[in-house]
Amino acid sequence: MARPPLVEVQDATNEQIRDAMDLARMNPNLSFSDALASTVGKKRARRRPKSKRGNGKPTGFEEYFADGPLTPNEHAEMLEIFNPRIEEALRRFQFRRRIEPARLNMFSKYLKYGGVEIGANITSGANNQDLKNMTKDQLMQARAMAKIQKERATLDVDFDVVLRGFMSSYFIRCFKPETEEVIKMATETIKNFYTYLLQRDVCPEYTDNMLQARKTCDLAAKELWLNVQLMREGPGPFNESCSMLFGGAFFQSKAPFPGSELEKSRKEKMEHARDVVRSAIAGAGSFEQASRFQKLVNQKRISAKKVLDIDGFDILSVIQPEAGVLEFYEKFAPMYDAVGRVKAVSFRDPAKPDPDMSPEERREWNHGKAPKYKFEFLVDKALLPLMYPGLKVISGVWELNCGVYYLDEILSIYPTFYTVIANGMMMKWKWPRDLTFEDEKKANGESKNAVYWTTDVDAPKQTARKGSPSEGDG
Structure with a gap:
C-alpha cells in the first residue's frame, strides 16, 4: 500500500x-x-501564500491603497447604518484594515482621547475554525473594539479640535516619537480614517470639519518631526554657553576640587564657552550690545537675570545670518557656527496654572492686561531650519545686562496648532462601580472564614465561602 x-x-x-x-x-x-x-x-488544507499572511500582508494603510467604489445598494446600506452614529463606521473600518499592534495602540489611544470606549474583542480566544463559521456581520461584530457610551452621545463633535489636542500634546507625551516614521504612521492612520468616513458619507454634516482635520494631519507630520529634532539638538552652542557662564540649567555653582582632572576639564569648557559668546555678540549683535558687553566684561560686572512669570516664547520670525555675519565668522571665528536671529514674544502655557498674584493683578490678567515681552535671540545657524513662525518653546528666558537675551534648556516644544482640551485628563478615568456591598462587609467586620446562609427553593442550606471550614469539619 x-x-x-x-x-x-x-x-x-x-x-x-x-x-x-x-x-x-x-x-x-x-x-x-x-x-x-x-x-x-x-x-488537505492549502497553505496561504506569504502575501496573505504574516508581516507582508497588505494593511490598507499603504500610500497607493484606495477603497473600491461602492454600488448604489451598498451606498444606501451605508447611509442607513451609519446615520446618525459613527460606531458602526469604526467597526467596518477596523474590519477592512489589517492594523498592526503599534498602529492599533496609537489609533486606540486616539479614539479614547476622542471619547470612544475601547475594549478587548471576543475573537481573542477563538480558533480559526470558529472564525470561519461566522458570517461577515458576525465577524465584524466580534472583532469590534470601539463603543460610544450613551452618556457621551450628546457631546459636541469636532474632529479637528480633537486631532489638534491629541497630536500637539498627548501623542508627543505618551509615545515620545524619535523617528519620522513613527509620526507619519500616526498621522497617516488618522487621515486614512477620515478618508474612510468621507468616502462613505458617514457624517455629511461634518465634511468641512474632517477636511480641515486632514490638513492638520499633513501639518502635524511636518512640524512634529522638526520639533523632535529641535528638542534633540537645542538649545545650541551659543545659548548653552550663556547658560553655563551666567546662569541657567547648565550653570555649575559648585567648583570642583582644585588640581583635579574635573577642574581642568571645566576650565577648558568655560574658556570655550567664552569664545563662543564673544564671537556671537561681536559678529551678530548690535553695536550697542557688543560695546556694552565688552565694557561690562572688563569691569567684571556682566550678569544675567531670568524673565519671570512666563513659560517660554512664541516665535514670530526666523532670520538667517547676514552676509556680514558670515564674513565675520569666516575671518575671525572659522571654528564656530555662525548665528542668526529669532524674534519672539513671551508665551504662557494655557495647560499650566497661573503664577501666584494678588487679586488686583489677577483682574488685570483676566482683562487681557498681562505683561507681554518681546525677545530677539541669537541662535546657531544649524538650528534655524528647525524653527518656524508659530513654534512655541517651553524654556527659561534670561537677559544679560548688556541687552542680549538667551534661552535656557528646552523642556518641551509645541507646534503652531497647539490646542489644550480636557480630554487628556479622562484617559485613565474608569466608570464608577457600586462599593456598597464591600463597605457593608467591612463595617460588619467580615472575617476570612465567614459563613453566609442562603435559602433554596426546596430546603435551606449553608453556603461557605472559599477557604472557610466545611460543615463536616465540625
Missing part, C-alpha cells in the same frame, strides 16, 4: 489534528505523522 504524503501540522485544521491524535492513540503502530496524513487525505 502506498504511504500517504506527509502533512505539516500548520496545514491542518484543529479538528483534523484532534482526529489524528485519536487515531494514533487507538493504533499504537501508527505514528502521528501517518495518522495526520491519513486524516487530511485528499482534503
Whole structure:
C-alpha cells in the first residue's frame, strides 16, 4: 500500500489534528505523522501564500491603497447604518484594515482621547475554525473594539479640535516619537480614517470639519518631526554657553576640587564657552550690545537675570545670518557656527496654572492686561531650519545686562496648532462601580472564614465561602 504524503501540522485544521491524535492513540503502530496524513487525505488544507499572511500582508494603510467604489445598494446600506452614529463606521473600518499592534495602540489611544470606549474583542480566544463559521456581520461584530457610551452621545463633535489636542500634546507625551516614521504612521492612520468616513458619507454634516482635520494631519507630520529634532539638538552652542557662564540649567555653582582632572576639564569648557559668546555678540549683535558687553566684561560686572512669570516664547520670525555675519565668522571665528536671529514674544502655557498674584493683578490678567515681552535671540545657524513662525518653546528666558537675551534648556516644544482640551485628563478615568456591598462587609467586620446562609427553593442550606471550614469539619 502506498504511504500517504506527509502533512505539516500548520496545514491542518484543529479538528483534523484532534482526529489524528485519536487515531494514533487507538493504533499504537501508527505514528502521528501517518495518522495526520491519513486524516487530511485528499482534503488537505492549502497553505496561504506569504502575501496573505504574516508581516507582508497588505494593511490598507499603504500610500497607493484606495477603497473600491461602492454600488448604489451598498451606498444606501451605508447611509442607513451609519446615520446618525459613527460606531458602526469604526467597526467596518477596523474590519477592512489589517492594523498592526503599534498602529492599533496609537489609533486606540486616539479614539479614547476622542471619547470612544475601547475594549478587548471576543475573537481573542477563538480558533480559526470558529472564525470561519461566522458570517461577515458576525465577524465584524466580534472583532469590534470601539463603543460610544450613551452618556457621551450628546457631546459636541469636532474632529479637528480633537486631532489638534491629541497630536500637539498627548501623542508627543505618551509615545515620545524619535523617528519620522513613527509620526507619519500616526498621522497617516488618522487621515486614512477620515478618508474612510468621507468616502462613505458617514457624517455629511461634518465634511468641512474632517477636511480641515486632514490638513492638520499633513501639518502635524511636518512640524512634529522638526520639533523632535529641535528638542534633540537645542538649545545650541551659543545659548548653552550663556547658560553655563551666567546662569541657567547648565550653570555649575559648585567648583570642583582644585588640581583635579574635573577642574581642568571645566576650565577648558568655560574658556570655550567664552569664545563662543564673544564671537556671537561681536559678529551678530548690535553695536550697542557688543560695546556694552565688552565694557561690562572688563569691569567684571556682566550678569544675567531670568524673565519671570512666563513659560517660554512664541516665535514670530526666523532670520538667517547676514552676509556680514558670515564674513565675520569666516575671518575671525572659522571654528564656530555662525548665528542668526529669532524674534519672539513671551508665551504662557494655557495647560499650566497661573503664577501666584494678588487679586488686583489677577483682574488685570483676566482683562487681557498681562505683561507681554518681546525677545530677539541669537541662535546657531544649524538650528534655524528647525524653527518656524508659530513654534512655541517651553524654556527659561534670561537677559544679560548688556541687552542680549538667551534661552535656557528646552523642556518641551509645541507646534503652531497647539490646542489644550480636557480630554487628556479622562484617559485613565474608569466608570464608577457600586462599593456598597464591600463597605457593608467591612463595617460588619467580615472575617476570612465567614459563613453566609442562603435559602433554596426546596430546603435551606449553608453556603461557605472559599477557604472557610466545611460543615463536616465540625
